[in-house]
Amino acid sequence: MTGFARQERQCPWGTLVWEVRSVNHRYLEPHFRIPDSLRELEPKLRDSLRKQLHRGKIEASFHLQLNTVDEESSGLEINMPLVQQLTQAIETVELQMANSSAVSALDILGWPGVISERQLDKDALLSEALSLFSEALKGLIEHRQREGEELKNLIEQRLQGINEQVTQVRAKLPGILQAQREKLQEKLESIKAELDQDRLEQEMVILAQKADVDEELDRLDTHVAEVERTLKQKGSIGRRLDFLMQELNREANTLSSKSIVSDTTQAAVELKVLIEQMREQVQNIE
Known part of the structure; x- marks a missing residue:
């Protein structure tokens, strides 16, 4: 089923964006476009997707834009407790030395561990990305539900x-069989053929059996009722509807093969058109 959702979130260190779109597919086929540095998140994303969707080709793209100027999340970090310890140590040494050399602030900053580059909290980023994906997935599902x-x-x-076509064929069937009976009798009379009456009745029974589509019409009614019932169910129904479309098409083909007049042939054609239209739409259903 087709659908689209976009979610954006502002964080102190940047902007996160998820775009999730889906197109028709018989099975679930997810594709993720995420930075390599966050590839470890993909198994959790796939698991979240499988729990909520069963069909569709899903493309999910993640975009991360870090703030260019952010004192809270980038730049250099000074270890002030260590600076204080070093300053106190220098003062203590100076008291013990008569000729102490001056120690500059630059000397202190050069001490190992005093200055470090502030790193982005990756765990926080992964958590935010996963949370935002859940929101985007929810939006996609809502979109698909509206389309559904x-x-x-x-x-x-x-x-x-389909119900109308079945009703029309069922109403015309007795007249069709009677017309075929009369047509056969007229043909026999025109060629002055002498045929045993019992044999004639047997031929008429065989003809009626070949042209009798009551069973197919009944099965069409049954399948239509099952489709209506399935549409009212919750959860994934797409594959069940796929199967029912095949069964409806099977009965329409049988009706066409048994047709002996143009009325039933036309009805079979109309049924196939309606079933094919439904089959195309069923591909969009979860």
Whole structure:
């Protein structure tokens, strides 16, 4: 099912952005575009995705923009406790030495451990990125749910069309069989063929059996009812609907193969069109 979501979050050290989009796919196929330095986050992202989605080709892109000037998160950090300790040590030594050399502030700053470069808290970054992804995924699911409601209405319209075709064929079937019986009798009379009445009745029964599509019509009704029931269920229903589309198409093909008049042939064609329209839409359903 298609969908898109974008979430942005401002942090003291920069801006995080997740963009998640999905397109139709029979199975779940996730793709992540994240910096190599954060690649360790991918297993958790995949796990979160699998828990909430079952179908679709998912592309998730993460963007991180660090602040260019941020005294809190970048630049140099001075270890002030160590500076104080060094200053006190120098004062103590100067008291014991008659000719002490002056020690500059630069000398103190050059002492190992006094100055260090402030590092970004990676654990905090990973936590924020994972939290923001959950928000983006929630937005994507909401988008897909809204689209799902529209697809449900479209499928229900096609199901109504199938019901109408089945009703029409069922109403015409007795007349079709009677017309075929009369047509066969007229043909026999025109060629003045002498046929045993019992044999004629047997041929008529065989013809009626070949043209009888009551069973197919009943199965079409059953499958339509099952599709309607499935649409009301919660959770993942896409694969179940895929199977039902195959069954509906199977019955429409049988109806077409048994057709002996243009009315049932046309009905079978209309059924196939409606079923194909539904099948295309079902590919969009989770």
